[in-house]
Amino acid sequence: MRQPIFIGVCGGSGSGKTTIVNRINSEVPEKSISIMEHDAYYKDQSHLTYEQRCKTNYDHPFAFDTDLFVEHIKELKKGSTIQKPIYDYGIHNRTKETIISEPKEIIIVEGLLIFYEERIRELLDIKIFVDTDADIRILRRIVRDMNERKRSLDSVINQYMSTVRPAHEQFIEPSKKYADIIVTEGGNNLVAVDLMVTKIKSLLEHAYRA
Numbered sequence: 001m002r003q004p005i006f007i008g009v010c011g012g013s014g015s016g017k018t019t020i021v022n023r024i025n026s027e028v029p030e031k032s033i034s035i036m037e038h039d040a041y042y043k044d045q046s047h048l049t050y051e052q053r054c055k056t057n058y059d060h061p062f063a064f065d066t067d068l069f070v071e072h073i074k075e076l077k078k079g080s081t082i083q084k085p086i087y088d089y090g091i092h093n094r095t096k097e098t099i100i101s102e103p104k105e106i107i108i109v110e111g112l113l114i115f116y117e118e119r120i121r122e123l124l125d126i127k128i129f130v131d132t133d134a135d136i137r138i139l140r141r142i143v144r145d146m147n148e149r150k151r152s153l154d155s156v157i158n159q160y161m162s163t164v165r166p167a168h169e170q171f172i173e174p175s176k177k178y179a180d181i182i183v184t185e186g187g188n189n190l191v192a193v194d195l196m197v198t199k200i201k202s203l204l205e206h207a208y209r210a
């Protein structure tokens, strides 16, 4: 197998990164893509109590174990299999389990800060930024965090004002300039999904022929 192609999908929280990645993944041949979520690499916080973990700033680069993330991406690039951490937003911590991630032809790297972090950015072959207005992002985040991440409305609003919004302005929005492609609206942008799927299928065809 040739070296994998790394496609980065970046954007603010609630922009639709996960939705677009899942859509692309469901439309390409089975088992041709591995997904590397930067969120899975939030630092292990087992030494802290739950109350202390609630106070962590999860939107700052310090919250992530980017060393391990970069090491794992490089392992995949070399053709090795990795043990990817599994993150549980409900307890603000990694679980004890890991999941095997294999070096497929296409590797999608997803996260808030993947374009901000130069050492991640430089490993990406194609960089896509999902650009969604702030009002839409916060509305989506309220619904998702209350339904899926067991958060109260008050906690979502407080977190948004104290860390999510400032980090978006400081780290995420300025990193948009590194994008090769800017996709509006996220997962329901079917034209963007179709373009990416077509590109990936063509890369796969060349990989099999090479």
Ligand SMILES: Nc1ncnc2c1ncn2[C@@H]1O[C@H](COP(=O)(O)OP(=O)(O)O)[C@@H](O)[C@H]1O
Binding pocket: 011, 012, 013, 014, 015, 016, 017, 018, 019, 020, 140, 141, 143, 144, 185, 186, 187, 188, 189
């Ligand atoms: N185009 C869209 N229209 C409506 N809801 C969307 C759209 N894209 C994503 N969502 C919803 O918004 C929430 C956040 O989307 P998600 O893909 O998790 O964003 P991100 O990974 O960027 O934080 C999810 O509940 C998702 O179902």
Ligand SMILES: Nc1ccn([C@@H]2O[C@H](COP(=O)(O)O)[C@@H](O)[C@H]2O)c(=O)n1
Binding pocket: 012, 013, 014, 017, 018, 039, 042, 058, 059, 088, 089, 091, 092, 093, 111, 112, 159, 164
């Ligand atoms: N324990 C945690 C860890 C992260 N978050 C928030 O998740 C956001 C990133 O995930 P997206 O799918 O929305 O990109 C980030 O903005 C963190 O605030 C959290 O709330 N709790």
